Amino acid sequence: MSKQLQFKLVLLGESAVGKSSLVLRFVKDQFDDYRESTIGAAFLTQTVTLDDQTTVKFEIWDTAGQERYKSLAPMYYRNANCAVVVYDITQAASLEKARSWIRELQRQADPSIVIALCGNKADLAARRQVSEEEAKKYAEEEGLMWAETSAKSGEGVHEIFTAIAKKLPTTTSPSARGGARTGAAARTGVDLNKQAANAPGQNEPCNC
Amino acid sequence: MSACPRGASRSLCKTRFHLEYLHLQILSVISAEQLRRMFERRMNFDLRRLLSGAEPLMHSLLTRIEWDLAMSTSSLHCLKVEPMLRKSIADALVPTSKIKDILYVILVAEERVITLVRPKKHSIHPSDLHVLINTIHAPSIMNSSAAASWLPVCLPKYNGSAFVNAYVMFLRRDAEMQPSQKDGDVESSPQAGPTTSSSVQSNVPKPSREICLMCVSGSADFEAVRSWCDTASQRLTNDGLLLALSDAMDRRETEYTVADLGIPGLRHFVYKSRPNVQVTMPLFEDPYDDLKERRRLITLYQRLYDAIHAKSGQGSTLKLQYIRTERESVMGWITQFFELYIALSPRLPKSAAINAANAVARWVQKEDKRLFLRDAPVF
Numbered sequence: 001m002s003k004q005l006q007f008k009l010v011l012l013g014e015s016a017v018g019k020s021s022l023v024l025r026f027v028k029d030q031f032d033d034y035r036e037s038t039i040g041a042a043f044l045t046q047t048v049t050l051d052d053q054t055t056v057k058f059e060i061w062d063t064a065g066q067e068r069y070k071s072l073a074p075m076y077y078r079n080a081n082c083a084v085v086v087y088d089i090t091q092a093a094s095l096e097k098a099r100s101w102i103r104e105l106q107r108q109a110d111p112s113i114v115i116a117l118c119g120n121k122a123d124l125a126a127r128r129q130v131s132e133e134e135a136k137k138y139a140e141e142e143g144l145m146w147a148e149t150s151a152k153s154g155e156g157v158h159e160i161f162t163a164i165a166k167k168l169p170t171t172t173s174p175s176a177r178g179g180a181r182t183g184a185a186a187r188t189g190v191d192l193n194k195q196a197a198n199a200p201g202q203n204e205p206c207n208c
Numbered sequence: 209m210s211a212c213p214r215g216a217s218r219s220l221c222k223t224r225f226h227l228e229y230l231h232l233q234i235l236s237v238i239s240a241e242q243l244r245r246m247f248e249r250r251m252n253f254d255l256r257r258l259l260s261g262a263e264p265l266m267h268s269l270l271t272r273i274e275w276d277l278a279m280s281t282s283s284l285h286c287l288k289v290e291p292m293l294r295k296s297i298a299d300a301l302v303p304t305s306k307i308k309d310i311l312y313v314i315l316v317a318e319e320r321v322i323t324l325v326r327p328k329k330h331s332i333h334p335s336d337l338h339v340l341i342n343t344i345h346a347p348s349i350m351n352s353s354a355a356a357s358w359l360p361v362c363l364p365k366y367n368g369s370a371f372v373n374a375y376v377m378f379l380r381r382d383a384e385m386q387p388s389q390k391d392g393d394v395e396s397s398p399q400a401g402p403t404t405s406s407s408v409q410s411n412v413p414k415p416s417r418e419i420c421l422m423c424v425s426g427s428a429d430f431e432a433v434r435s436w437c438d439t440a441s442q443r444l445t446n447d448g449l450l451l452a453l454s455d456a457m458d459r460r461e462t463e464y465t466v467a468d469l470g471i472p473g474l475r476h477f478v479y480k481s482r483p484n485v486q487v488t489m490p491l492f493e494d495p496y497d498d499l500k501e502r503r504r505l506i507t508l509y510q511r512l513y514d515a516i517h518a519k520s521g522q523g524s525t526l527k528l529q530y531i532r533t534e535r536e537s538v539m540g541w542i543t544q545f546f547e548l549y550i551a552l553s554p555r556l557p558k559s560a561a562i563n564a565a566n567a568v569a570r571w572v573q574k575e576d577k578r579l580f581l582r583d584a585p586v587f
Contacts, residue, residue: 015261020352028353036348037261040359040374043434062354066261068238072360075428 015065240368333365512540
């Protein structure tokens with residue numbers, strides 16, 4: 001008997017590591033050489049068919065990587081079943097950023113959240129600054145899924161999302177989670193004036 | 209067209225107006241409150257870091273402001289739509305009482321407003337709307353493959369210290385339209401040098417043919433907003449309203465030309481309904497389909513605007529300004545109910561200009577339900 005499961009997935013990571021490109025490859029199997037920065041967050045869906053007659057529909061929030069949006073991230077990961085934290089293998093600093101996202105997820109997100117660490121731009125291995133060993137070791141220590149991908153060539157993209165789909169619980173009904181999320185999300189609602197305090201970037205120290 | 213004090217130079221006023229709008233766009237990204245705090249902490253704070261990724265918004269705003277007469281007249285620009293269709297669409301977009309903190313529901317096509325549903329107590333300031341329209345047409349949103357975007361945005365005139373959220377859904381995208389931009393091929397114009405003509409034409413702002421549903425909410429509960437927007441867009445589809453609108457756009461019924469008015473010598477006009485704070489205008493046709501010509505006309509309109517605004521107190525009932533150049537004659541006319549700017553053949557006498565202005569005003573008032581958004585539902 002076939003069944004369809006539905007999960008919420010959030011993409012996090014520093015700006016320009018290729019989050020939107022990764023999603024575009026996954027959802028449309030396309031790649032643009034030049035992409036403008038994401039503003040706010042983009043919502044996409046994609047369905048993955050697993051071997052055993054099961055399909056998994058991902059509801060994806062592709063978030064903007066800029067610092068000023070950082071304080072909005074909890075809105076997206078709070079109800080997420082899985083998170084893909086992306087870094088750029090040619091930028092060592094982007095792995096540091098990924099680590100800080102993972103720490104935040106481990107502290108603040110639902111404890112059952114499935115986290116995948118994803119080293120993108122694998123096609124640029126010649127300019128690699130992050131070794132596979134280093135990232136893999138870190139992922140193992142933290143109990144994360146890990147893969148390198150290239151949104152440009154498509155390498156590893158479908159595989160990582162499928163691996164996540166397989167790792168997500170097939171027994172607990174995701175619709176039950178869906179029911180729970182409304183309450184949780186409603187709590188995040190704030191009146192307009194109070195929301196100013198939640199403004200993006202507000203908690204960020206001036207790093208200039 | 210910011211009101212320009214007499215004596216101040218036109219270019220100075222124009223620069224000031226552009227800077228003011230740029231400031232509003234920056235505030236939409238980081239809010240007045242944050243900006244104030246940043247500069248309190250450090251006078252020499254480099255704003256570029258905080259604005260990174262938002263640069264395309266600034267660039268598109270500056271292009272837009274050069275050409276968009278709704279911006280320069282501080283007005284809304286509505287899409288010409290049959291009144292029944294506009295009403296049915298608006299009715300389909302009134303939020304249910306279950307969903308909280310909705311500020312505006314706006315349907316936009318061709319970068320113009322079809323309807324705007326709002327709470328009784330809040331109207332929208334035109335510049336907030338222009339900042340929103342500019343934002344949703346950013347390439348990263350409009351050209352995205354995403355089903356929707358969720359944008360924290362500060363509407364400076366509404367509340368400069370708070371962020372609201374805009375849920376943005378393109379119900380139809382530019383690319384999905386039949387190719388029709390190609391009908392005026394450069395090669396087909398005999399006298400124009402192809403290279404100069406094409407280089408000029410390439411800068412003319414392209415009309416975008418998208419349909420976009422935008423829901424601005426004070427709440428951060430995007431799941432609630434998303435599910436409501438999904439339902440609303442389904443309703444537009446199921447009731448055939450989206451198709452009717454899309455067809456009207458494809459048949460070019462959402463635009464009009466001066467020929468529709470049948471006024472001899474009339475080349476173009478801009479009519480602002482003052483009570484509605486809305487403008488309407490025909491397409492820019494020959495000679496104003498050419499970028500340089502159009503820029504010249506817009507500059508003339510701006511001169512008229514400055515003249516009739518700088519001189520007139522709000523209570524005055526009638527002010528006229530007439531300018532004749534070698535290429536055209538233009539006239540600006542302000543009354544309690546409207547502002548009108550018309551461009552005519554320079555060969556016509558001034559008396560003909562006045563007759564033409566009267567005829568335009570009559571025509572617009574007759575068509576006003578199609579041209580303007582009136583009695584949009586409030587909740």
